[in-house]
Amino acid sequence: MGFRGEMVPVVSMAFCSLSQTVLIVRRRPHVVSGGGFVVTNYTQRVLFSVDGCGTLGNEGELLVKNGDGEPIISVRKKGGIVQSLSLQNQWRGYAGAGRPVFTLREPKHSLVNCKVKISVEPQQNSDWDFDLKGSFVDRECAIRDRRGNVVAQFKDLYNVVVQPGYDQAFVVGIIAILDNIHRESTRC
Template sequence: MGAYTALTPIVSKIFCSNSQAVLMVRRRPPTVSGGGFVVTDRDQRVVFSVDGCGIIGASGQLIVRDGDGTAILFIHKKGGIVQALSINNWWKGYLMDYGEPSKLIFSLQDPKPLLCMNGDVRVTVEPKGRKRHWDYEVTGSFSQRACAVRSRAGHVVAQIGVKGMLVGKDFYHVVVQPGYDQAFVVGVIAILDNIHGESTRC
């Protein structure tokens, strides 16, 4: 028998694996403006896709779909006066239920570069605990495809842009460690992609 791997589901335990997952992210053709990207496994099977504003027609909104094309995660950038005065841009991730956003499952804070010197992108999983302000953080440079998603304890959850593998703007690898939610990782990548004005942004 193999060693037991503790699962850490955020979107769903069906997206957690007992083994390391190597995912390949490929930008949709540039003819689809703001078209998003497709995520495949080692066997070139589509396991996730992300729709950007060129497809769903709304800026600051993203939809993550599973391999069958079913919407599993709706993400949007928070707006309004309170947001305008904040030192962070806030993103909210919701589970999809019968095609509609339902339960809030995570929030991501992206520091505004002109207002905040500490540029850490941090993610809080709902519901929030009383003594913690974040659960995961993104370290490194997404634009250079050299970054990682780490847990609050410092463990690497996912590595984006893996040394020794083909890496570029339109095609790169993501390695998700055993037990972690791959759909959640793809959701974080979708936000990073939008923040950096890439495939999901119109």
């Protein structure tokens, strides 16, 4: 029996699969290419790579590339006086020629089991489309859609299971932000 649900492209339909996909996340040491991480499939084929501050030189900026090394998502932490007065940190993901594709909001003071909300651009009728349940630090968390369906499940330090129809590039963009928030491989 094949996939019968709807496709949910956030970045592009090209990153949606008809079957469940296991992404294997491997961190690069900071001494190699400035840190970040590489995402492969089970045959070790590189699907995505993420560069952080060590490579880009700017804190709060991340770059998700496809397997060929071409940029697909630029992620920036929102800054400025409005952000400093806000109770939430905001990260925005941009695809292509600066087209906004998602916004991640997380409380500034509750990072262990925080209520992370993610909205897809352009925003629809709600203030969020996805959320994060569990602890990213313990790798016991999941990205869920508004209906409570699991989009991606973090199984352990290395494996992320993405359900059929969901955008894998979007999931990698979220992983990049969470990695940076928790001061891991993409952080300076």
